[in-house]
Amino acid sequence: MKSGRYSLYLTHLKGSRRLLLLAIVFGLIYGLAQSVGLPVLIGKILPTVFGSPAERAAPVFVFPDWLGGGAWHLPRGHEVAFAVAFLPAVFLVRGVSQFLASYFVNLAGLRVVDSVRSAVFAKLQRLHLGFFGKVPTGDLMQRLTGDVQSVRMVLVDISTDAIIQPFTLLGAVGFVVYRCLTIPGGGRFLLCLLVVPFSVFLARAIGQALHRRATLALGSAADLNGIVVENLQSPREIRAYGLQAREERRFGVASREGLRLQAKLARYDKALSPMLEIVAAAGIALAVWIGADAGMGYNDLLMIITAIYVAYEPVKKLGRMNNLIAIAEGGLTRLEEVLLAPVEVSDLPAARPLGRVQGRLAFEGLTFAYGAEPVLRDLTLAIPAGQSVALVGPSGAGKSTFVNLVPRFFDPQQGAITVDGLDLRSVRQFDLRANIALVSQEPVLFDDSILENIRLGREGATEAEVRAAARLAGALEFIESLPEGFATRVGERGARLSGGQRQRVSIARAFLKDAPILILDEATSALDTETERGIQASLQLLMKGRTTLIVAHRFSTIRDVDRVLVFEAGRVVADGPREEVYRSNELFRRLWDNQSQGLG
Template sequence: MLKDLKIFLGLLSEHKKTVVFAVALGSVAGLVTGGGLTNGVEQLFTLILSDDRELSTSQILGVAASFPILFVILGICVFASAYLLNYAGLASIQSLRSRVFSRIQLLPLAYFQSSKTGDLISRITADTTVLQQTLTFIARNVITQPATIIGAVFYLYYVAAKNDGVYQIYLCLIALPIVIFPIRKFTHKIERKARQQQEELGALTNNLAQNLTAAREIRAFNLQERENRRFTERLADLFISQMKVVKYQFGLGPVVEVCSSMGLSIAFVIGYYNGVPGGVFTSIFLALYLTYTAVKKLGTFASELSKGVASYQRIAEILESPVDIDDPAQPVELQNVLGNIEFHSVSFSYGSTPALKDASAVISQGDICALVGPSGAGKSTFANLVPRFYDVSEGRITLDGHDLRDMRMNDLRDQIAIVSQDPVLFDDTIMENIRLGRQDATDEEVMEAARQAFAHDFISDETNCPQGYETVVGERGARLSGGQKQRIAIARAFLRNAPILILDEATSALDSESEAKVQVALDALVAGKTVLIIAHRFSTIKNANKIIVFNEGKIADIGAHEELYSRCPLYKSLFDQQQAS
């Protein structure tokens, strides 16, 4: 348990002074409970059970006033300690969530291909919430309960020194070590079950995330019953995991209580036969009861700690995930980038699956280079290596003669604009979605980029966009048509004005009218830039002066259309198939 506790103390390390002060206040509260209240009870019951009624009014009032004073001190210390520890805990959780989110921004794309979106969301939200609850529970108990035990034990020693026949009562404390065994067993069980519970919650969240992002397909294929069945099964799995945690979490309390009751029964028998005075025995009984209650709460504390550790382990997996693609120690400073790209014997694999093999190519400044080939041939992989979404397994890629790995990633990606087949728009205004191309751009520059992309007219049309550039587009641009979203994405690229442009079949999902408008914008966008076009349709590469043909991860041929059509059987076959269709 101490090892687990160190994890949480480490989370609180940024607020060390606050925690130390809270610990001091909690210690006072525990000592007042374990020592002060028991001593007050002894004085009170000694007077009540005594036949002596000759105390003065001031003495009586003094004894009576001791309890409100003790509880005022106790209340202030407990509140202040819990408030400060909660402050430190909540601030630590806020910092942890920020660290996890920042880490996710640095992780390579390969990480997300092997991770489930819903599970990552669950780790950032649900697991950190469990940690927050654990820290809150720790705040209430980590100091006050041990201090209560210490205060009660010191009081018991003090009473034993003053009264005969009391030491034998302390035989009942042998029940305390016995309690440790079930606590250890239960906490180990809870940690395993709690991790399983959080994993089931992550799977449920992932199921929900997939359902919400595929609402159109679910309705189109009448998958509602299938989705209901799968979600219900996930709920059932989560319910079983939760009940296992509940069983061990709440099963610990009765076990501790039974052990405690045995000790208190022994104390009663010994106290009765040894003739311990009523007032003294009452205070001893209270001290023992407070000790056992504190031990019980520490047992619950241990189980809560185990749940928190299980959640922290899931979060730590994100924080400890390696950032395989990072900036070099001494980066090359990029100035006046021309856009000359060269692949030198480049190979790349997704895990153990080869995607690109010994690829060499030269794409000069101003080239419009189309990447063609069958599905899965390596076109997208080739393009994704240019902005270092992945790093090469073998060989190297250079930009204007500099290895990409020698550059800062931000510097490199500032030289590249991307327009994808399915552009992602954020749930923000049109103005801000275009401004993503260059975040320091003025409103006038954003609007000029929209004009260049032939997007200004529909943005200014109140029928389409009631608030113009301040119109919120909805999640993933749900309130815009496919052609409108594409033109917003093209406007971003105009605004970025980068020397390298990557087009991932930017018009393939559009109708004829929208494609014509977008194509006009693209023709203006590519002027003077080094362009890579990931082509699935040959109609999109009519302006390409260079074509690279891919087949099974290798470059089959490079050349212009006329050359390739006459000498490359694969290219001729692909071209003829599309022309025939």
């Protein structure tokens, strides 16, 4: 396991330290009751009741000189009552302490799991868009729901044994050492304890094999999850192209690969317990041989063998715990890839607050690349406040990248972007984005009411304000025609509404936000011509008085813009009013003429 790995998760224990302390205290009590109670009953208590006269007269304990010496006998005349009460008393202490230790450590572990899951989700909210382009959605879902169970496995499922079993092992081993050093010829019995380090090495070797295979199994689970997510998000396309059989084959192949890896995990995991039992049996057999050779008394031998047997159980459970940790390590590694991922777009320590801006934008020597090849190259231009600007050009020319830099979804490698003369990197992201409204090609609606989806534009807006925004967006009529009106739930990603209705809700959200900068990223390209014409009027109203950047492939949306920027291979090759650019730039003229019939 990586050095410092647990420190990443121990920070989540701050609110559970008292619970863990209580768990340790009760775990210590359990360990002493478990490891010492049974050997003392068999080797000391019962002989004082059922043994020979000499055994009955012998003390139960002889204290060493460093404890003041002396001996302790069972209360005379009450030996049977004490023997009868001893075992239930030990098991009562053992049971209560085990319950309390398990309860407290599980409660602490569950709190930590919740904290870690929340931390991973919160980190995902801060990561830049490029991260989500590299990691599939299904993989991220696996990390949030499946891999986070690795933390649960370490901190909850094995946490009880992690507290209890070490104390049980130490108590049993300590008892064996004490008895071996206090009886004649008992020193050789210490050789029997060699089974403990041998068992540790055996468990460690199996744990390393499990870790390698568990990492592969988690990757396979992420692949399977990705196939499921992709399938469930595309039911129409799958049926339209008759891909059901193909999807079943893909799922089957991924599922069988996961089964193969899980079978390997089970093989290694389940092999440990019988191996440790064989080792423990060898240790007990060695104890019998040494006892016979040394002429040891039956009671002393039985007491030591019982203690060795009691020590074997925590060794087996600790070995099982090591296996679970090895299996969980793969999930912990995948969680750390999120938790430790760099936040590439973050606020500077001295970032200043930003109020409502006028909307004046400037791009100075701007160069940006997702990888080695620049997508935008040395762009310098200024956009006055309130100007509407169309960004046109072939696919891949850099238009969407250009507008994604304005809300600081990414930072340029060279150059700077300013708003009202302030470098975007010098102001707080939250304040910057509060000044920008976005209407995209595929509006994202959440599985909530229409009212709450519009209200996302401005938290705390009144119902009257939401209603006014819906009227401006041309959405009020269709909303009021629904049986539940604004309370209508839209379904996952707005599935219960038509494409035009979803877009109008998105426009209403932008109206409610009332931001001075507006980005329309192919806002009507997914709509039919008739629906587009209806929505276009709402967009024209929304654009009034705002700095507007319009990414357009359908030129019906840019006939009335103040300015056109033509992008080609990451550069602006033409800039000016639409008529002027049409006359001067062959690329724009060709693109415009190809759609002229649709412009009518």
